[in-house]
Amino acid sequence: MRSFAAYLSIQRRLPLLLLCCSVLVPVSRAHAQQDEGEAIDAMEDQIARIQRQQMELQKDLLAMRQELARHRAHLQSAHSGSATPTREAARQEPRAGLHHGWDASGSRLAEGSAGQGGGYAHHAPMDVPPPVIDDRPTFAAVVAHRDEAMVNRLAENGVGPHARETVGAQAAGALGDHGVFHLGPVTIILGGFFDTAGVFENRHIASGTFNYWAAMPYPNESRFHQDSFEAGARFSRFSLMARGNIDAFTTISGFVETDFGAGAETTNPYESNAYVPRLRQAYMAYDNSRSNFHFLIGQAWSLLTPGRAGIVARQESLPETIDAAMLVGQTWTRQWQIRLVKDLMAHRLWLALSIENPATLYDTTGFTNNNGAVNLPNGGVATIGSNGTGLTEFTTNYSDEIAPDIIGKIAWDPAWGHYEAEGLLRFPHDRVVMNGVGRNYTAVAGGGGGSAILPVIPHKVEIRLAGLAGVGINRYGSVLLPDATLSSSGRPAPLPGAQATAGIIAHPNPLIDVYGYFGTQRSGRRYFSADGGNYGYGNPLYSNAGCEMELSMLDCTANTRAVEEMTVGAWWRFLKGRYGTVEAGAQLAYSRRQIWKGIGGDPATSVSQLFFDFRYLPFQ
Template sequence: MRLLKGIVLGGVLISTSQILPQRAFAEEDTSAEIRLLKAKLKQLEQRVEDQGRKEKVYEAQAKASIQAPPPYKAAASAFNPCPVGKVCYKGVTLTFGGWIDLTDIYRTRNLASDTGSIYNFIPFAQSKNFATPESRFSARQSRFSVLAEGDAGADTHLAGYGEIDFEGAAQTANSVATNSFNPRMRQMSIEIDRTDLGFHVLAGQSWSLNAPSKAGIDARGVDAPGVIDFESVPGFLAARQPGIRIWQDIGPEFKIAASAENPQTSFFGGNVPAVGTPAVGPQGVLNPNLLVNLTGPGGSFFNNANNVSLNQVPDFTVKAAWDLRLGPYRLHVEAWGIYRQMFDRFNFANHTYDTGSFGGHVNAELIPKTLDLQVYGAHGALGRFTSSPFPDATLTQDGTILPLTITAAAVGLIWHTLPTLDIYTYAGLEKAKAAFTDVGTVPFGYGNPLYNNTGCNIENSPAATCNGNTREIRQITAGFYDTIYQGNYGTLKAGVQYSYNQRLAFEGVGGAPKTNDNIVMTQVRYYPF
């Protein structure tokens, strides 16, 4: 403005210097013209000042639009929209996880099994593989996961999670030349959290609601025993299955949840074909009009070697979880209940059987940051969730459903000996209650004392002389896990586990057979993320 004023004033002076000599004789006219020029200069100064004020207003508005808060306030959560060491894309944060794994397995009884020990199939002395040890390497526990998170509003947080491993085994899988094993979907879910309401929804495939959590209601993680064996410890119950769940925060410590999950029923008593032809099992010949499961036809997206049970309603689970601190001690307590309906068709009619089961879990610090306690317990028709595994139900000759009641319990101690070294020990059991009927002299059901067990301890005796229905699985195990390296290039860990396992059968004709297995596993894992 000062420069503009100077230019205008200079122009006025130049004009005046040219006019005055010519009009010296007309002073009055000159004075009038000078007053006119001053008036024009005044108007021009006023315009410059108005323009300056407008520019200041525009600048203030631009700064206000830049500095103004967004239309919503970021949700108060642990989620950082762009934390160090993670990948961010269009407001979404990606967290990668998983590991590369090599496990070495040795068993004194040959289960022909990979990283998971099927305890309910530990052979009796009747079988040739009772005296045959088993040793193998496996990299199939290697795992990859990704978590995508973002805020969709002031109080709405979204999270999508996916996880795969290589424990799948299609008909083409082999351990000969190519060792070709299939990636499989472990988890795939979307979670919606309303922080203002303390309300959460999850849909997709995740851990079942009755799977134990270390804190709160955790759908993506599970407080499993920290052992190497993929089948975990008897007494630990869990499954991964598709469904939907909701849960509500009640204060900072207490949560309640409910879920509807995919139902399946594992039956004992012969594999009944889809066409309904009779099947002969250890309990005799079943009714030819009986249907308890189906095999998927081509194009059904099921392997036609696997059965799918008949179910018409989901499994419904409710759960309550309580997290609190007792001075320096952390404590997590939870309890749950499940409603399940079992279903079959016989004598030209559909029949159902409703069951209820319950259980709970405790995770506690006995010595802060030094000694942890894990306790698991459950009771009911829970065979499909067990580590053994047990069947859910058996059948009478006419197709009546008899659920198997399972009692499961496990306890473990984890000693954080050093910042890099954990030592653990667990003891667990799963026990079934017999369920059976007789038709004349023909025994049916599970755990029937009329079953023939006379050949269970004689190698290569006929299969019909060793029914050997499992009554109980017991295990005691111990091991350690050490962090060898942790730094900018990830984490390298190694561990060793030993377990002593017992399989006890129901009493039958010829006695109650039992068997055992000593299992040693070692493992090396690299966590790149």
């Protein structure tokens, strides 16, 4: 009876609200004659209050109608001798909590359709009028819809997807609450940030805030003895996501992301600083939440990149560093791929397979390399690639490849932590011509690794561990050590390699992030000597005698054996509101480079760096 009394009370209040609306217009006109500005403001405030009241009343009416339907279903079952509602009555019962055209998962319902597990009834009882459904999305509905667009039904693991307000979220391309537009059935979502960053360092490494550790100088170069400062805005980032619902369970989306990290022949730091846009990501994705199947094709973070939860695009586990090269030992690439993902066991077990664009980094120390044609000591020529032409960069050598890289991964999300294991197969390829007779050679390379995130204090403090080891896998690390060299016969000779990172990240409050990382990347060696010459990578007969004397006339071959980095940093979001987020960051890094021992020993070199950054994230 109380329910029917409340229902009648709501019905009595509706005419009063309508009367207020009818009286509002003449009143506002009278006020406008005295003070038009104040009257307009008062009118808008009153309309907003009435709209809020109408929305609440509409929700109350829907809840009362649902309760009325349940009572009628119960009475029908009681008359038929059953203690529970009939199946037909249950099918006719509207689903609680659904309104404004959205289902419980945040997916929009088509007119007259039902969501997963139920939906609006097609045949309501004749004496119960169907609820009036406003098909326009509310702000709350858009937020829920965005949540569903950002992740694909992840199991709770104490780690969770990237918090939207962290720098890690934008580093992974995750999206905030703003910048949502609807173009018919397609939702357009904007992301990115405006960035200005700089670095002080005690060595001159002309790579700006994108570290290039392989160019860390030795004392034989004058830039070893020079301090350096460089700053710019080139790593400002912009992204766009287009997403459409095929049905209540299936979505199709496209994502593109760009910054200005690329240079060109006309780029200079003296006048225009005209850095050019570069493609970071551009891919299409298909996701089905009923079959738990996911498909991605295009340029994206490699499947080898560690993740935070499941195996989901834009949820990669990336360090929060200001350095655009991230961290020594970080496993990653962004490249073309075809990825298939299946999740099982209530989204706790994930299986993925990806074929990705290959590119082998060769070291040809000791050889004569002419545009990818390498002269061998036996008189032959090995072709490992050629410089770009057409629309590719003509100063970059593109390796000759016979097959894509093949990557498999398994991810596990128990109630505590996120764990991954992965494997990689690669196929370095070249062609050797000897005395007019040519032959193609293909080597088999690859490796394995894994990662883990341990939520020491869930969503507050976490430990991250990751590593990869094998042969011919070095290009998947931030230092870009070589994947292979050549044997005496000219065949590809993959180099052993390993890389690893460990870090601790804390979020003491919603405005501050603090982090500390250690990373290392190491390369093995393959070499030979023939006819008085020395060839390969890490040959102990190479000379390092001139590495420690400035402008020495002696050689400093310096094949890198290992690079290590220790870094700490923090981010402070000092402005946050509907206008977005403004944050400042600082990072202190120390890196050390070691080389393979040769004539003159194996001296080491190092660099210390202080990064700073300011970012405005309008969509977070």
